[in-house]
Amino acid sequence: MKAFDYHLATSPADAVATVAAHPGAAYLAGGTNLVDHMKLGVAEPDLLVDVSRLQLDQVAVSDDGVRIGANVRNSDLAAEPVIRSHYPMLARALLSGASGQLRNAATTAGNLLQRTRCVYFQDVTTPCNKRDPGSGCSALGGYLRYHAILGASPHCVAVHPSDMAVAMSALDAVVVVQGPDGERRLPVDDFYRLPGDEPHRDTTLAHAELITAVELPKPPAHAVSDYRKVRDRASYAFALVSVAAELAFTVTHQIGSARIALGGVAHKPWRARLAERMLTGDQPSDETFLAAADAELSAAEPLPGNEFKVELARRTLVAQLRMLTARRQR
Numbered sequence: 440m441k442a443f444d445y446h447l448a449t450s451p452a453d454a455v456a457t458v459a460a461h462p463g464a465a466y467l468a469g470g471t472n473l474v475d476h477m478k479l480g481v482a483e484p485d486l487l488v489d490v491s492r493l494q495l496d497q498v499a500v501s502d503d504g505v506r507i508g509a510n511v512r513n514s515d516l517a518a519e520p521v522i523r524s525h526y527p528m529l530a531r532a533l534l535s536g537a538s539g540q541l542r543n544a545a546t547t548a549g550n551l552l553q554r555t556r557c558v559y560f561q562d563v564t565t566p567c568n569k570r571d572p573g574s575g576c577s578a579l580g581g582y583l584r585y586h587a588i589l590g591a592s593p594h595c596v597a598v599h600p601s602d603m604a605v606a607m608s609a610l611d612a613v614v615v616v617q618g619p620d621g622e623r624r625l626p627v628d629d630f631y632r633l634p635g636d637e638p639h640r641d642t643t644l645a646h647a648e649l650i651t652a653v654e655l656p657k658p659p660a661h662a663v664s665d666y667r668k669v670r671d672r673a674s675y676a677f678a679l680v681s682v683a684a685e686l687a688f689t690v691t692h693q694i695g696s697a698r699i700a701l702g703g704v705a706h707k708p709w710r711a712r713l714a715e716r717m718l719t720g721d722q723p724s725d726e727t728f729l730a731a732a733d734a735e736l737s738a739a740e741p742l743p744g745n746e747f748k749v750e751l752a753r754r755t756l757v758a759q760l761r762m763l764t765a766r767r768q769r
Contacts (some may be wrong), residue, residue, distance in 0.1 A: 441483040448490050451617050451651055459619045461486045465523075466649060467546040468510060470724035471537075472553050481570055482564045491546075495541055495651055498522070504656045507550035509649075513603065514539065527562060528683045531666040531728065532606035538675045542660040548650035551604055551630070554641060554675055555597040555706075558582065565601045568594045569638045576705075583744040585677065589704040590738075590753070596639030596742060598703055599631065601678050605702035606666055608710050609683035610655050611743055615655075618648035631707035638706070659696055663763045668702070669755055678703035680752045682759040686723070688767050694718050694727075704739075714756070723764040728757045 448454035458464040465484035467473060468491045477480035495508040498519050505521055517533035518520055521717055537545065559565045559577040567577035579597050580588055586596040604627065612627045644650075658664070664685035670676040681702035689695040697718040698709040714731040721727045732753045739749045 440477050440511060441480075441485070443484055444486045444489045444705070446486065448493060449491075451493060451495070451649055454488050454490050454493070454593070455617055455619060455647050455649050456490050457486075458649070462646065464488055464549060466490050467511070468546040469549045471541050471545045472549060476554065476561075479561055484751060490649065494556070494645060495662060499659075502657070503618060504654060506545050507653045507655070509546060509653070511547045512573045513545045513547070514542040517542065525585060526606075527667040528664040528665070528685060529603065529610060529655075529769070532602040532668075532681075533681060535666060535668045535681075536602035546633060547603075547653055551607070551650065551653070552642070553599070553601045553604075556600045560597060562728040569634075572639045573639070583742040585679065586742055586745055586747060587705050588707050588739045588741045589701075589750060590633045590707070591740065592634045592636065592637050592638070594676070595634035595706065597634070597638070598705060599707050601665070601708070602668060602678065602681060602702060605681055605700045605708040606683040607653065607655075608700035608708035609664075609685060610658075611698065611740045613654045613725055614650055615652040616644065616648045617651050618645060622651075626642050627708070628710050630718075634706045641706075655661060659684070659687040661689075661695070661767075663767045665759065667755060667759045668761075680704060680726050680755050682756050684756070684759045684763060686718070686760065686763045687765070692722070694721055699756070704748060711756070716732040718760070725757065725758070725761065728752075728760040731760075732756045739742070741747060764768055
């Protein structure tokens, strides 16, 4: 591991100012992803600014929704009564995301900022545009079972690993960020980016910008939501495909609104906007669900070895919508 300096931040402003003054600095909170990458040589910051002791560890409930501090631990957030009762898809996603030990250490902000688990990204002996821009993508022509089927580019086919972020996307979460120029709010869909020709940029954050909170709007009336994850084994494993979905029903049992995000299929949580539009205003049925899933996945471009993901995503989405409908009808 490369030697580095350490600074314990005393306030968000102190943290931002310190990182802004050092181009090679990085924030440290739970460290469950960053420290691994430092050991592997994937990340080599020359200064770590520790934000783990900042008072950003509260969950605040208001009439407008919920504000989650950046340092709220994943295990605590999953157990929070308001999250379990009003945002069950988020609680389920958090519990699906890692072992208990990791959830006890990982923070809300850190979870959002996880980097891909692509084996080529984590192997510093192989070229990787995400790790070393312009060096090439070793995954192309390699082992592609876990890679993207939507939104990829010739420069990168890696997928985003976070379960929590998929639920946050479906919930229309807003990421609150503090930087040298003040505070700004980014919808999760705008926070993440597709790889394009800059796959080393996972998010739209600028250097020194610090996540301070995540805000969730109040869920719609008569909404039913949940998270479903398909993986190679039931224990700690990343998603082959996951679906975070919420349906709200009208008094006549039509779908009043739909919010859906897919995980394990793209460089960012994939918000299924086309499927949402097709579902809204229609009657819930297998035919409606299949049509929406097929439309959303019509843009899929599977790679050699992960063609199965298209049908897996289709079936998982339909099964999730069917389950939510059945719950509403009980």
